[in-house]
Amino acid sequence: MSRAPVTVATRSPDETRALGRAIGRRARPGAIIALYGDLGSGKTVFVQGMARGLGVPEDCYVTSPTYTLINEYPGRCPLYHVDLYRLAGGGDFEEIGLDDVLYGDGVAAVEWSERLDPDLLGDHLAVHIAAAGGSRREIRMSVHGPGAAILVKDLERSMKEQ
Amino acid sequence: MTGAGRRSQTQEMVNMIILGIETSCDETAAAVVADGRRILSSVVSSQIDIHHPYGGVVPELASRKHIEAIVPVTTEALSKANLDLGQIDGIAVTQGPGLVGALLVGFSFAKGLARVLDIPWQGVNHLEGHLHSVFLGDDPPPIPFAALLASGGHTSIYRVSGVTRFEVLGQTRDDAAGEAFDKVSKMLGLGYPGGGVIGRLAGRGGPERIRFPRAYLDRDRFDFSFSGLKTAVNQYIQRHSEDLADRMADIAAGFQEAVVDVLVEKLFRAAETTGCRHIAVVGGVAANGRLRERLAREGALKGLSVYIPPLDLCGDNAAMIAAIGYHHLWEGRASGMSEDVYSRYKRP
Numbered sequence: 001m002s003r004a005p006v007t008v009a010t011r012s013p014d015e016t017r018a019l020g021r022a023i024g025r026r027a028r029p030g031a032i033i034a035l036y037g038d039l040g041s042g043k044t045v046f047v048q049g050m051a052r053g054l055g056v057p058e059d060c061y062v063t064s065p066t067y068t069l070i071n072e073y074p075g076r077c078p079l080y081h082v083d084l085y086r087l088a089g090g091g092d093f094e095e096i097g098l099d100d101v102l103y104g105d106g107v108a109a110v111e112w113s114e115r116l117d118p119d120l121l122g123d124h125l126a127v128h129i130a131a132a133g134g135s136r137r138e139i140r141m142s143v144h145g146p147g148a149a150i151l152v153k154d155l156e157r158s159m160k161e162q
Numbered sequence: 163m164t165g166a167g168r169r170s171q172t173q174e175m176v177n178m179i180i181l182g183i184e185t186s187c188d189e190t191a192a193a194v195v196a197d198g199r200r201i202l203s204s205v206v207s208s209q210i211d212i213h214h215p216y217g218g219v220v221p222e223l224a225s226r227k228h229i230e231a232i233v234p235v236t237t238e239a240l241s242k243a244n245l246d247l248g249q250i251d252g253i254a255v256t257q258g259p260g261l262v263g264a265l266l267v268g269f270s271f272a273k274g275l276a277r278v279l280d281i282p283w284q285g286v287n288h289l290e291g292h293l294h295s296v297f298l299g300d301d302p303p304p305i306p307f308a309a310l311l312a313s314g315g316h317t318s319i320y321r322v323s324g325v326t327r328f329e330v331l332g333q334t335r336d337d338a339a340g341e342a343f344d345k346v347s348k349m350l351g352l353g354y355p356g357g358g359v360i361g362r363l364a365g366r367g368g369p370e371r372i373r374f375p376r377a378y379l380d381r382d383r384f385d386f387s388f389s390g391l392k393t394a395v396n397q398y399i400q401r402h403s404e405d406l407a408d409r410m411a412d413i414a415a416g417f418q419e420a421v422v423d424v425l426v427e428k429l430f431r432a433a434e435t436t437g438c439r440h441i442a443v444v445g446g447v448a449a450n451g452r453l454r455e456r457l458a459r460e461g462a463l464k465g466l467s468v469y470i471p472p473l474d475l476c477g478d479n480a481a482m483i484a485a486i487g488y489h490h491l492w493e494g495r496a497s498g499m500s501e502d503v504y505s506r507y508k509r510p
Contacts, residue, residue: 013390039345040393044336064337064389066345067187067315068505069261131397 005142006152008159012135016042017049019139023125024053026154027107029077031147032121034113037129042137046129047081047109054079054107065111070101078106084115123147178251178491181275182484183236185268186260186288187315190231192239193480194250198325198488201298203242204474204481207231228267236271239480247279254487257285257497258504259315265503273499282496284487285503288478293320293328294489295471295482296442303469307440308433310425312447314340314355319384319428321436325489331432332384339421340447342388346395346417350410360414361450367411369419369452372398376424384432391420422453426460433466442469448476 010016023033033050035043048062054075056062065071065083073079080101101108102120113121123145132138143149177197184191193204240246255272258265269285276283292311296303306323308331317340318333337345340357347356352363374394377387395417402409425447433441441461447453448470461468475482490496 038396039349040389040396042393044389048336061333061335061385063334064341066341067261067338068259070505131400134397 003143003149003152005140006156007138007140009132010137010139013042013045016045016129016137016139017052020046020049020051021053022049022155022158023127023151024050024075024079024107026151026158027054028147028151029105029107030103031107031151032102032124033107033109034121034124034126035109035111035129036114036126038131041129041131043111043129046127046139047079047111050107050109051075051079051081070098072106075107078104080104080106080108082108082110082113084110084112087112087115125151178488179245179249180484180488180491181236181239181250181253181272182480182482182487183232183253183255183268183272184288184291184478184480184483185228185232185264186256186258187264187478189478190228190235190268191478191480191483192232192236193484194239194243194245195481195484195488198485198492199298201481202245203239204479205235205239205242206474206477206479207235225261225263225267228264232267232271247275250279250281252276252281252487252491253279253283254286254484254490255283256288256291256483257501258288260288260503260505262503262505265505269503273497273501277499282491284490284495285497285501286483286487286490288483289316289318290326290328291482291486292316292444293322293442294325294486295444295475295479296469297325298475298481298485299469299471301469303440303442303467306436306438307442307469308429308436308438309442309444310429310448311445312339312425312443313445314338314344316340316445317386317388317425317447319432321432321438322442326486326493331436332386332428334386334388335379336387336389337392339386339388339425340445342392342417342421343447345392346414349396349399350406350413355446357446357450360418361452363411363414364418364452365415367413367415369415371412372409372416374398374416374420376420378424378427381431382435384428386424386428388421391417418450418452422450422456425453426456429457430460430464430466439465440467440469444471444476446477449473 051062056073056075065081071081125148126142128140130138182193191206194202253272253276309320317338319331321329344356352359457468
């Protein structure tokens with residue numbers, strides 16, 4: 001299932017967060033969002049928005065999972081925030097419990113998933129965040145599987161309605 | 163029980179010798195501490211060399227290395243303390259937060275050892291251990307005091323009102339201070355861990371030449387945010403990629419100053435707001451020279467006394483774990499065999 005990527009331009013971290021929230025609101029249990037982008041591009045900001053969209057309480061801070069690798073947040077379904085930044089690739093992902101996260105009952109947001117064998121991700125939405133001058137970002141979403149296709153279709157419909 | 167019996171039991175508790183075990187992240191550490199305060203030995207086997215090529219901790223390697231190191235490190239701690247296992251009265255071990263695979267190595271080892279030796283043991287919170295490290299210096303702060311815990315994985319401010327009584331006043335909303343150092347180090351193409359490298363480089367630059375943003379958030383609260391600063395440094399590096407070499411020291415100094423400004427301001431304000439005359443800084447970032455210098459200078463101006471543990475207790479170590487574990491055992495707590503590790507939150 002492949003289709004043209006959807007690109008959204010945001011002008012501030014708040015707008016990036018709002019896009020994340022829209023994704024979080026529509027994501028179903030089992031959804032995997034793979035996030036790509038340089039250090040400081042706004043991946044964690046995007047996930048902060050996803051958390052709110054999934055109903056994670058405001059006072060539950062979504063902090064960087066760089067050291068902890070996997071942070072879990074309570075929403076209408078669990079949100080797993082994963083950061084593979086410190087993994088070299090090809091490592092033993094069972095050790096950090098990645099299987100439970102990717103094939104569990106929650107929504108997984110995976111930063112630095114390029115360090116992972118793409119087959120492990122399965123049906124997922126790839127979100128590429130690129131700096132576009134100052135606090136502007138170009139966010140390109142591409143669909144890899146039927147679940148992700150439905151998610152993007154829902155999102156596009158709501159953006160058109162606005 | 164007779165009065166004399168109770169006294170001797172109390173005496174035994176006071177002289178209790180605790181073996182501490184710590185494997186929550188990079189270091190495999192073991193220590194022997196008497197009466198919650200006298201460090202008889204403290205051994206830290208760092209994994210930094212193994213991690214360096216990857217620019218960070220690799221958990222799979224970390225767990226495997228912990229498994230290899232846990233017995234030799236513990237044996238060395240006992241032998242440096244001139245004790246054998248039979249002379250240990252209790253065990254304290256880090257239960258969380260940290261990498262689950264890494265935590266499990268120390269935790270399972272401690273649990274098994276306590277069972278075999280039939281002695282009490284206590285799982286402790288790594289962050290409480292760090293806060294407690296300041297009590298292990300020659301000159302511990304009087305209670306109450308405001309404490310900043312700043313490391314690779316954590317940045318929070320506490321009010322400490324007793325040896326096992328801590329109240330969180332604020333914490334980071336995104337990145338930890340030490341993590342920001344590591345990531346800026348990575349952006350500049352320097353090594354891991356980033357704290358020492360950036361600190362040394364900053365010493366050759368001007369702290370005011372490049373002004374990076376400071377996130378104070380709500381001035382009356384004690385939360386932190388370092389992710390915007392990280393992004394600003396990255397953008398600066400992208401913009402000046404052609405003559406980056408000439409700007410490296412100023413970037414490091416400007417970045418470090420932005421972090422230190424916020425840490426110092428929030429910590430002093432926390433002390434003032436909660437009626438503390440004393441301030442402590444613990445965790446790996448406490449080793450930062452610029453932070454120490456600014457705290458000493460500005461603390462003196464404000465009449466606040468500043469306490470920082472000895473350098474070898476700033477990073478992860480097992481002496482702080484043994485010491486806080488002693489106090490929990492002393493206060494009548496002890497872990498059971500069904501206890502498990504936790505990665506992020508201390509369980510209620």
